[in-house]
Amino acid sequence: MGHFVPHTDRDIERMLADIGLSSLDELFEVVPEALRLAGGLDLPAGMPEPDVLAEMDRLAALNRFGSDLICFAGAGAYDHEVPSATKRLTFRSEFVTAYTPYQPEVAQGVLQALFEYQSLISRISGLPIANASLYDGASAAVEGVNLAVAAKKRPTVWLSGGLHPHWRATLATFAAGTGHRLVDVPLRNGVTDWSAMDPAAAGAPVEAPAALVVASPNYLGAYEDLKAARHVADAHDALLIAGFDPVSSGLLAPPGDLGADVVVGEGQPFGTPLSFGGPYLGLFACRSEQVRRLPGRLVGRTVDTEGRPAYVTTLRAREQDIRREKASSNVCTNQTLIAVACMIQLSWLGTAGLREMALRCARGTRYAREALTAIPGVELLTDAPTLREFALRTPVPATVVVERMADEGFLAGVPVGLDGGVVTDSGDALLVAVTERRTKAEIDNYVSCFEKVVR
Amino acid sequence: MSSVTPTAAAPGGRATSAPLLGRDHEPTIFEFSSEGRRSFSFRTTGLPEWTAEELVPAGYLRPEPVALTEVSERDLVAHVTRLTHRQYSVDLGAYPLGSCTMKYNPKLCDDAASLPGLAAVHPATPAALAQGWLELLWSLGDSLCEVTGMHACTLQPPAGAAGELTGLLLMRAWHESRGERRTKIIIPDSAHGTNPASVTLGGYQTVTVPSDERGLVDLEALRARLDSDVAGIMLTNPNTLGLFEEDIAAIAEAVHEVGGLLYYDGANLNAILGVTRPGDMGFDIVHMNLHKTFAVPHGGGGPGAGPVAVSERLAEFLPGPVPARGDDGTFAWRTPSRSIGRVHTWYGNALALARAYSYILANGGDGLRRVAEGAVLNANWLRHRLRGTYDLPYDRPNMHEFVASTTTLKKDRGMRALDVGKRLLEKGFHAPTVYFPLIVDEALMIEPTETESPETLGALADALIAIAGDEPGEGAAAPRTTPVGRVDEALAARVLLPTWDAVAAHDAS
Numbered sequence: 001m002g003h004f005v006p007h008t009d010r011d012i013e014r015m016l017a018d019i020g021l022s023s024l025d026e027l028f029e030v031v032p033e034a035l036r037l038a039g040g041l042d043l044p045a046g047m048p049e050p051d052v053l054a055e056m057d058r059l060a061a062l063n064r065f066g067s068d069l070i071c072f073a074g075a076g077a078y079d080h081e082v083p084s085a086t087k088r089l090t091f092r093s094e095f096v097t098a099y100t101p102y103q104p105e106v107a108q109g110v111l112q113a114l115f116e117y118q119s120l121i122s123r124i125s126g127l128p129i130a131n132a133s134l135y136d137g138a139s140a141a142v143e144g145v146n147l148a149v150a151a152k153k154r155p156t157v158w159l160s161g162g163l164h165p166h167w168r169a170t171l172a173t174f175a176a177g178t179g180h181r182l183v184d185v186p187l188r189n190g191v192t193d194w195s196a197m198d199p200a201a202a203g204a205p206v207e208a209p210a211a212l213v214v215a216s217p218n219y220l221g222a223y224e225d226l227k228a229a230r231h232v233a234d235a236h237d238a239l240l241i242a243g244f245d246p247v248s249s250g251l252l253a254p255p256g257d258l259g260a261d262v263v264v265g266e267g268q269p270f271g272t273p274l275s276f277g278g279p280y281l282g283l284f285a286c287r288s289e290q291v292r293r294l295p296g297r298l299v300g301r302t303v304d305t306e307g308r309p310a311y312v313t314t315l316r317a318r319e320q321d322i323r324r325e326k327a328s329s330n331v332c333t334n335q336t337l338i339a340v341a342c343m344i345q346l347s348w349l350g351t352a353g354l355r356e357m358a359l360r361c362a363r364g365t366r367y368a369r370e371a372l373t374a375i376p377g378v379e380l381l382t383d384a385p386t387l388r389e390f391a392l393r394t395p396v397p398a399t400v401v402v403e404r405m406a407d408e409g410f411l412a413g414v415p416v417g418l419d420g421g422v423v424t425d426s427g428d429a430l431l432v433a434v435t436e437r438r439t440k441a442e443i444d445n446y447v448s449c450f451e452k453v454v455r
Numbered sequence: 456m457s458s459v460t461p462t463a464a465a466p467g468g469r470a471t472s473a474p475l476l477g478r479d480h481e482p483t484i485f486e487f488s489s490e491g492r493r494s495f496s497f498r499t500t501g502l503p504e505w506t507a508e509e510l511v512p513a514g515y516l517r518p519e520p521v522a523l524t525e526v527s528e529r530d531l532v533a534h535v536t537r538l539t540h541r542q543y544s545v546d547l548g549a550y551p552l553g554s555c556t557m558k559y560n561p562k563l564c565d566d567a568a569s570l571p572g573l574a575a576v577h578p579a580t581p582a583a584l585a586q587g588w589l590e591l592l593w594s595l596g597d598s599l600c601e602v603t604g605m606h607a608c609t610l611q612p613p614a615g616a617a618g619e620l621t622g623l624l625l626m627r628a629w630h631e632s633r634g635e636r637r638t639k640i641i642i643p644d645s646a647h648g649t650n651p652a653s654v655t656l657g658g659y660q661t662v663t664v665p666s667d668e669r670g671l672v673d674l675e676a677l678r679a680r681l682d683s684d685v686a687g688i689m690l691t692n693p694n695t696l697g698l699f700e701e702d703i704a705a706i707a708e709a710v711h712e713v714g715g716l717l718y719y720d721g722a723n724l725n726a727i728l729g730v731t732r733p734g735d736m737g738f739d740i741v742h743m744n745l746h747k748t749f750a751v752p753h754g755g756g757g758p759g760a761g762p763v764a765v766s767e768r769l770a771e772f773l774p775g776p777v778p779a780r781g782d783d784g785t786f787a788w789r790t791p792s793r794s795i796g797r798v799h800t801w802y803g804n805a806l807a808l809a810r811a812y813s814y815i816l817a818n819g820g821d822g823l824r825r826v827a828e829g830a831v832l833n834a835n836w837l838r839h840r841l842r843g844t845y846d847l848p849y850d851r852p853n854m855h856e857f858v859a860s861t862t863t864l865k866k867d868r869g870m871r872a873l874d875v876g877k878r879l880l881e882k883g884f885h886a887p888t889v890y891f892p893l894i895v896d897e898a899l900m901i902e903p904t905e906t907e908s909p910e911t912l913g914a915l916a917d918a919l920i921a922i923a924g925d926e927p928g929e930g931a932a933a934p935r936t937t938p939v940g941r942v943d944e945a946l947a948a949r950v951l952l953p954t955w956d957a958v959a960a961h962d963a964s
């Protein structure tokens with residue numbers, strides 16, 4: 001048979017004979033003749049392995065990356081170090097080629113790794129419950145909103161204007177089905193201006209929200225005041241959903257400590273390469289009182305028949321296979337392998353390493369920001385303090401800067417705009433990120449090219 | 456009996472020699488922690504060494520570093536490696552988990568998706584500098600349209616359930632564009648749980664249609680449920696019993712008649728590759744589970760990829776951006792004119808998409824048809840071998856999987872589907888899917904896939920037949936050769952310990 005079908009012609013003959021058939025076509029007699037595909041699929045013939053790899057190589061060579069296009073882009077996808085230990089361990093085929101742990105007795109490896117992952121995410125988020133992963137940052141935000149609306153039985157949710165524009169877009173897409181009303185809260189000076197929602201300022205009575213959603217640092221890199229957001233949430237008996245940057249959590253107080261009820265985030269920075277945007281990792285944590293509304297899988301520790309510690313997916317009655325149309329979420333397959341990578345990476349970093357990583361990002365960012373803003377005509381988009389990312393106004397539009405900087409060997413950043421206080425994914429400003437991988441020499445070179453191309 | 460009697464040989468897909476290192480439990484990573492120990496190392500940058508206090512405004516700085524673990528790289532590697540020794544996987548042995556298509560995942564796809572020219576590319580790289588990625592995604596979408604008989608495709612949905620919800624939102628947008636607000640979606644009683652869960656999130660009510668004695672959608676019951684409030688129907692074909700819905704043309708006609716759309720749950724696409732296509736059957740929207748049909752490994756529960764392909768009239772509603780090819784052969788991002796919007800932060804699980812593309816290249820059109828032939832041959836052969844030992848509630852030609860049951864064995868000797876699964880673990884195989892679909896009592900849903908050899912299948916059949924002859928009570932004691940014995944699931948739910956901190960607090964109390 002084909003490439004990965006082991007059967008010989010003799011195997012097929014014998015097996016067909018065993019079941020009383022004489023040809024493979026007879027296997028498909030249950031398919032009405034009119035529906036059978038005559039002439040086969042219109043696809044090229046199968047290729048030998050080296051030819052496939054050569055074709056994939058050809059495609060890969062058409063992309064620019066790495067030392068040929070040094071990365072100063074962020075926007076939720078960061079060029080962090082993925083150490084050999086994380087790479088090697090994550091690619092262990094026992095993790096890679098297992099299914100969801102439905103049979104816990106032969107899935108303790110994945111289950112324990114997920115338990116350790118949940119433990120680590122709980123600590124960095126400052127909340128007691130973390131699930132076993134969601135698809136990406138945007139899907140975590142969507143699930144957070146669904147949880148809050150179910151908890152508060154109110155359809156309105158306030159979204160900070162500083163959210164990732166693609167999270168906002170994804171939230172809007174799914175709100176078409178759930179009927180949630182998403183209300184934008186504008187930024188002022190780079191941070192969310194909750195006072196815009198005062199009935200007096202809004203000029204009309206406002207509908208009480210089920211939740212406030214705010215990211216800190218926000219898309220422009222600025223710190224948000226989560227304690228203030230908590231007060232606003234309390235005034236409306238709403239939940240506070242905080243988007244967080246797990247790397248910055250090495251330096252910043254955890255959102256759970258500052259009053260967030262739900263913490264969501266993008267886990268790509270821990271152990272996952274840029275990957276053209278996926279597979280990434282949706283981080284999701286919440287308070288204990290919300291655990292029965294938790295989306296996705298949750299691993300719990302228990303014992304086996306001999307009293308030894310063992311792990312199993314638990315509180316399964318929330319999930320789609322049991323609850324069906326009343327489930328808390330439709331998630332089945334999640335991003336387990338990426339969560340395992342995250343667990344390995346966070347263990348490799350450890351207590352001191354996470355802090356050091358955040359510190360190094362912040363140092364590079366400050367160094368680059370100071371040098372860039374010394375260029376005539378280059379200014380910060382907002383003067384709010386930032387940690388690991390910042391937005392610049394430049395004398396020429398951002399798309400032009402990106403194009404010209406590519407010729408100099410840099411991915412200069414990501415174009416960004418502000419529309420009525422709400423961040424957009426296109427515009428004349430440039431969002432720049434600096435990770436721990438960027439050296440002083442690279443930044444100096446970037447800055448001098450930048451100075452040249454914005455003239 | 457069968458002329459294929461492979462028990463004498465050592466079947467490649469049977470994992471009885473797995474290296475399970477004793478029966479001690481593996482401590483958590485937190486227990487290996489020792490103050491001051493470290494693994495990390497960072498690049499030499501030459502940057503000024505500003506302190507945290509100089510970098511972060513006072514009110515925001517965390518007073519103490521977040522406590523993680525402090526382990527050496529050697530201990531971390533040993534811990535994680537030992538965890539892998541406590542894990543079953545396709546690379547270890549056969550995994551006949553029904554509905555999950557646990558086929559062997561060719562290693563070449565791992566290498567293809569690891570190429571730095573794919574894995575190290577930032578998603579915001581301008582299209583002009585990422586032509587390889589756009590061409591790859593465009594070509595994959597094109598191939599998937601050919602396989603499904605559809606017109607256009609989005610690669611954004613990161614899993615099957617996300618594809619379902621995307622499809623339902625496409626239905627909603629389509630009906631709304633025609634000024635209609637329909638409220639109901641029909642699904643069969645044999646449907647996977649993600650279907651009704653997605654229906655709710657799509658803002659629709661679920662209406663269930665029963666299966667008839669053949670195990671197929673009851674056409675009369677379906678007709679009775681169809682009216683102008685029905686937005687559409689979700690089906691998988693072959694269905695979750697592994698049976699081909701022979702009346703699909705009549706179903707499509709009846710649903711289209713009332714203005715509804717047909718959604719194809721592609722979880723079972725492996726059975727029909729190159730044989731028949733959802734588009735030819737009358738479906739309007741199709742999701743695929745690339746992590747089933749196209750050999751993207753499951754990663755212990757993900758990541759997968761759940762692209763959605765649609766017929767021409769729905770193409771302009773697809774999530775954007777989608778890769779498009781210009782007349783000059785270059786590729787650009789394009790957002791369809793009436794797009795429902797994004798369903799993923801970026802473009803979907805891109806590296807999983809690259810794996811699937813390399814799998815399609817390796818197989819080609821002819822190879823994909825052979826995949827279906829092998830899958831259907833293996834499943835039918837296995838059903839024949841189990842006849843007379845297990846109940847076969849729908850004993851008719853099946854496609855890539857079939858559902859057996861222990862109803863009689865339970866009545867006679869107390870043997871449950873769960874017990875059979877646990878006993879199979881002892882015999883070096885993964886268990887089948889148990890208790891799904893819900894319409895079969897004591898269900899064992901078995902999907903051998905095309906990549907298992909006749910020898911492995913024979914050994915699997917022998918193991919299942921031997922288990923049926925077990926002494927009463929043996930099943931309840933299983934599994935005894937696995938890293939842990941049966942796990943106390945009730946305790947896990949009663950005393951919730953989802954983190955190491957919760958364990959520590961519980962132990963202290």
Ligand SMILES: Cc1ncc(COP(=O)(O)O)c(C=O)c1O
Pocket residue numbers: 331332333554555614615616617647649650691695720722723744759761
């Ligand atoms: C029939 C069926 N439909 C839908 C799904 C959902 O797919 P996913 O797990 O990728 O979300 C599955 C897989 O578990 C399935 O078997």
